[in-house]
Amino acid sequence: MGRKRTKSGKIRLAEVAELAGVSPITASRFFRNPEALSVAKRTRVESAAKELGYVPNLAARALASQRTEVIGVLIPSLTNNVFSDVLRGIYDASEGSRYSIQLSNTRYSILQEEKLLRLFLAQKPAGLIVTGIDQTTESRAMLEAADCPIVQIMEIGPDPVDMMIGFSHYDAARAAVAHLFEQGRRRIGFVGARMDPRVQRRLDGYVSAMKDAGLFEQRLVVTTATPTSVTLGGALFTDLLAREPDLDAVFCANDDLALGVLFECRRREIAVPDQIAIVGFNDLEFMASAVPTLTSVRTNRYEMGRTAATMLIEAIDGRRPEQAVLDLGFKVIERQSSTSRHSDSRPSTSGAGAANKMVALPSSHD
Template sequence: MKKPNSDPVPEIMRKSTLEDVARLAGVSKMTASRALRNAGDVSRANVIKVQAAAEQIGYVGNNLALSLSAQSTNLIGVVIPGLSNIVFAEVLSGIADAIDGTDLQSVFGVTDYDPEKEYQTILNMLSWRPAGLIVTGLDQPEKTRKLLEAADIPIVQIMDLDGDPVDAVVGLSHKKAGADMARALLDSGRRRFGYVGCRLHRDTRAAKRYAGFVEALAAQGHVLRCEALSEAPSTVHEGRRLTAEILETDPDLDCLYFSNDDVAMGGVFHCMARAISVPDQIMLAGFNGLDFVDSLPIKIATSRTDRRQIGRRAIGIISSGKGPKGVGSRMIDLPAFIDLGQ
């Protein structure tokens, strides 16, 4: 009687190997390997045969083993602060658009605006030897900057131009965006300003917009009359709560500047519930130009940004080749433009 463990493993249960692919395609193992990696020196006919064989037997390659021999993978690491804000989902959509049809593959990590979590995420991603790394913002702590500076791959920092980039950078000046909004609101006749914001201690880009806004007001002899700040994440609910708080403190405000459109939408709901006329009685201004702004029953001002284009251009830099690192060596400015909702 046969021993239970002496039966051969059924073919359907055995993991497919590169040797199986090569045998089925009628090529050498090396040719099969190069065809699957799009190495470029394999005939089109052999590539088609190898790919068909791999598909037929369900072969999955070992990219980690390939990276150990090639010193890199086809992975693009993407580090973003969160997924609850649609802004970063749109950046990822732009990245997905740009790598479609290439052999690149994006992987992303979420930091929750936590510098230590960002450091660990970048450290882990670099250990996988990616072909490039996309990191949100320019305000990483020194130990994180050292990781990025030492990485022998293209580094693209996105969403912000106000700072010292490690390598390439795609984004906009948030300080200028805040200043531009202040000047536009002053030109529209607004004079009694309040500010509503969330997590400025972590969201450095919102903090820069705040600074630019305040400085531009001061340059024309104006100040914020009051502000309502929260350590909570940016949400519609928090925006509504903070709007109620600030208008109770100073009901004569004729303009509220919000840290972003999500928070500003909460302001819209508060004003609708209290029958406060927008923009006649008070103007509400946000940032990002999110799609829902155009669907609101009342109009608000916003700074419109092209998040998908930021993602696409970041991939374009990585795809174009590594090139030398250095401040300003590759800088793409995609400025926001003001929409007063009128």
């Protein structure tokens, strides 16, 4: 066997081709478009590759073909549970495909995002997943000019770069407030931390709903730029109470804050929901087992990530989805913290998931 190899003994496509008795280019085609080969050569190449344990050199492939099999993902945070769910969806969907995920963290900075975008695009990714719709003008221009499919995730807006999947944070917040109105609450505070664009839109939704009811007051809103945490929820709630002692409900921009508010209520011996109702956002797992169980707005984060990656891969492979913009909606999961005002807030059995009333709304966006 006069098969020649690299000094490192690595198996190249040429070796596979030689063993299979075909030209390198035919062997190459086998890996990219097997249908283009005659059955005879296809099986020959296949068994040769298996026999030699051939693994393609991705760098060479990328260089020669001028494109990579990398999907770039830009998210604002690695810590936030919300994004870890989205990521899990993305990774799950990418598994089994030939694409690999390149993740970068913008740290909630659109300038950082722009920088990373430039870096990513220079490597000609097969596709891109970016968070939100608030890019810099420059980023926007780069995205429009990019010759790869792009999915914007986490929210939906009027002017997609390409594809888009998410829901209306504005509508979701309005729905949460509407639920509190239904429960007879009037003096509803808003607690928010790290006011990224999506949290800002939740605040906008809250404000509009309150104004519609003639109940809005600026002092009902407490926000901070600090990253969110459970502890911070308690602190912000403390501020809110000091400003507005007659508070009868709190809408929290996320579930960590809501949990912090719940603990702070317990500390202060404020009855939930009798004195104060609490509504969170995202419906993390723990909301259903808190005491009392905590109302929240459920968002389909895993599904969002999974669908985004699936749509993207389909688009890369030339099968564009019929719908470029997908609204995943949300659901207000009504639980004890905002409903049973005069009932026992400490039932002896777990109330988790027990006959939760679900209000599903497709979010309408302008």
